[in-house]
Amino acid sequence: KGESFQFNFHAHLLQRHRNSSRPVRLEYTERVIKETLRLFPPVPLTGRQVHRDTELASYKVPAGTTLLLNLFGAHRDPAHWPDPLAFDPDRFLAERSRGRHPCAFLPFSGGARNCMGLQYAMMNMKTFLATVLRELRVERADDPYTDIHQLPLYADLSLRIVGGARVVFARRPTRETEVGSQTTS
């Protein structure tokens, strides 16, 4: 468990870039982002009002009830995610996603009132990560946590790490020696 938490974004991304001779489509970057959104969904809860009397699992839910949807809990549910606390971006490979319940992963919620900024947010995170990691290495700061179980989280409007996410940015040697001359597409 400790090992999976001491995950190094930078090493994972670079390894994929180095091994690939095809144009970079940032597919692995996207899986890294999705896995991060799974374990740490910025919006851990959302709500829905029930419009008509409904039976949900074995519960009768009368019209007018407000239900809170535990997105955080769904994302860590071992029924949908084997070894749920391990950071494994390849869970989002097509072949490993087949048959997974469509509501097991809902960082942007779902349905007609889901997040309006979904596409923009994904594009923004991908571009930001790819740009920053070309120049900088991101390392853990001197925080005391070695295991995801120890990481103190709290949520107000959005999910946060108590005390913030402490990281150290270090300049990388040169772009050429690290990622060659690949271009993104």
Ligand code: HEM
């Ligand atoms: C990682 C970034 C983001 C996450 C995880 C996120 C997540 C969410 C979630 C969970 C909801 C609730 C939807 C529901 O209950 O069905 C929501 C709503 C919304 N989000 Fe985002 N969001 C993100 C970024 C953005 C951005 C960048 C924008 C705008 C550019 C945006 C605009 C909205 C709007 C307008 C709604 C309300 C939609 C409605 O009620 O019809 N979000 N978002």
